[in-house]
Amino acid sequence: MTEKLSSSHRKARVLMIQGTNSDVGKSLIVAGLCRAFARQGWRVRPFKAQNMSNNAAVTIDSEASPHPDGTPRRGEIGRAQALQAKACGAPPSVHMNPILLKPQSDINCQLVLRGRALGTYSAAAYQAMKRELLPAVLESLQKLAGEADLVLIEGAGCGAEQYLRANDISNMGLSEAADLPAILLGEDSRGGMTAAALGAYQLFSDSERSRIKGFLVNRFRGDPAIFAPAAEQITRCTGWPNLGLIRWFNKACSLAPEDSLALDQGQGQGQGNATRKTDQLHIVVPRLPRVANFDDLEPLAAEPGVAISWIPPGTPLPRDADIVMLPGSKATRSDLEFLYQQGWHHDIHAHVRHGGYLVGLCGGFQMLGQTIRDPHGIEGSPGEIAGLGYIDMATEIGGDKKLIELDSTDLLSDCRISGYEMHMGRSFGPGLENPWLLLKDADGLAAEFTPEQGESPRPEGAQSPSGRVMGGYLHGIFNSDDFRSHWLTKVAGQPSSINYTARIESTLDALAAQLEEDLDLNALWQLAEEPALISK
Structure with missing residues (x-):
């Protein structure tokens, strides 16, 4: 030392x-x-x-x-x-x-x-x-x-x-x-x-x-x-x-890759699913060009009973999917148009029609609605596009970016949930009256909400009447062990078997321990210098 x-x-x-x-x-x-x-x-x-x-x-x-x-x-x-x-x-x-x-x-x-x-x-x-x-x-x-x-x-x-x-x-x-x-x-x-x-x-x-x-x-x-x-x-x-x-x-x-380059190179969750076991819950994710915050899926990928397949362009979504998941997007309209061009909407409709689950997170949640409008061209050229039509809501891209860190309790699952919102779109419509989550105790973040959202409990996201289509704006929702276990029990009849937070901490400790063996930390410390910008 x-x-x-x-x-x-x-x-x-x-x-x-x-x-x-x-x-x-x-x-x-x-x-x-x-x-x-x-x-x-x-x-x-x-x-x-x-x-x-x-x-x-x-x-x-x-x-x-x-x-x-x-x-x-x-x-x-x-x-x-x-x-x-x-x-x-x-x-x-x-x-x-x-x-x-x-x-x-x-x-x-x-x-x-x-x-x-x-x-x-x-x-x-x-x-x-x-x-x-x-x-x-x-x-x-x-x-x-x-x-x-x-x-x-x-x-x-x-x-x-x-x-x-x-x-x-x-x-x-x-x-x-x-x-x-x-x-x-x-x-x-x-x-x-x-x-x-x-x-x-x-x-x-x-x-x-x-x-x-x-x-x-x-x-x-x-x-x-x-x-x-x-x-x-x-x-x-x-x-x-x-x-x-x-x-x-x-x-x-065990640690999420930095960006989508890892998905292109086969390093993301569920890459190489040839060894997927038949009794695993199969989550299928269309690989959209501007996917964002795909690390939302990492806690699910870490579950031994779950297999995640990222489906490349030109490939139909597998018929054996239990869940189709649409993650966030930095260009939601463009990515939804790409989804249509690939014909994946036909696969999704067939999947839902045969009783499969469909989940949308942030941009993916916006895709579940009736329309997505971008009148000011914030994410590309101005315009609008029809959504997949599963939730009776519309989304308009605009306004200040919404950045919220949330630590709350979901009254519908009775689980503590932590996560964050990061988006510019606002969704509205009667479909939101059937929320995916009902949150209370937002830990002093009421200033981040609009007046109607600041009330407790606060509805988050939406789900279809059948409960088989669901989604919301909250990122990191599956990091919460209790909620992930509740959700896996609901959709697959199998609870979580890992502590995800402990897994990350133990991985960082293992990485540090290996570097302590492989490197001379004291020599690295001696190489570090006080930068000119803070010299006294």
Whole structure:
């Protein structure tokens, strides 16, 4: 364990983890290091200047103006940084991920700055304004450094991409602006670590090369002695020391992936269901282009009695599905149109007609109604589209984004439920008179609700008269063990068999324990430095 200083002599150290490319495990390793150093008693905070993901979490703070009664508004950050905050034992803050980009199409993203949605920007427009956002990034980093002993920074994608370097604020651009040391992280599960490290070295400038204090090899499997010549070659050509080989972490699948790229690469829940047991509850999920917050399904995927299949475009929904689930979407009208183009609505109608369950979460819930209108073009071009027609309600996209963190009791199931809302649409209609949930004790969040919603108990979502079609706006609903067990008993006659919260905590502890074995944490601590922006 590193030697502690008295609080009066503490100055925050900062260390950045940059990647040789995307998907080398930066988010996971930062989470593990956060937990490892926190277990030593340090105050640790995660930081990622810019994240691109439609998986987001609600924070305790925001840069938006307070509610009329003076209570603060909630913000949002990438789900990966929320997990890293959990690893630190700290509440999630907008300063941990000051810039969040939420893709709405191949070239347009919603820009969220310190928890507040600023609007939708094209990739070119965002690139042109990135340097203007650097002061906000540095302010957020300084705030975190002011409350921590160690800030662990996760870079974005590949830190050596020169075509992005001019306006970079998340890799070397940030490192040079704040005078930060960095470690280069690569992975060897697919080979190519040597080429990736040496390629990065060639692309970095001399000043950038000097900021790299060493390299780490993630997802290593095999005999370290066989890899030794490769590590020696990297050091010989770059001068960067080998800081360690991180063995393949088998429990990584217990933690939700950062974004939908994992689904495309077959890393999401239920991928590879050839081994699905016939007695498992089969949940089928159409793979929509702008899926958001798909980690809502992670607690279900963790259940031994549940199998989840993500169905790719061009493939009909399986007839043996017990449940069809429509998760959230960052472009609901566009995704619903894509669902129609795939013919999946025919499969869904047949599924419901034969007695199957249909569940919609957030954007998926909006799809269950009669129409979805976007008169101001917030999620694309203005217009409307017919919904699937199972709930007698309409949805209009508009107004301020609704960000609510909820801890309540559902009177219909008599279960405690925690979760959050994150959406811009408002649904209305007689179908909402048959709610999916009936919530009370909203723990002081009445200021977040409209007057009629602030009453207790508060109806949430809706269900069909038969109870076989249901949905609502509440994300994270299946994280609540009691409710998940109640729901599984209702739809499948089988209660939950896991404690999901304990599963996450034990996985983070196991990851930290492995990193403590694989790496010299004291050496990493010594590499961390006080950034120039908070020097005294």
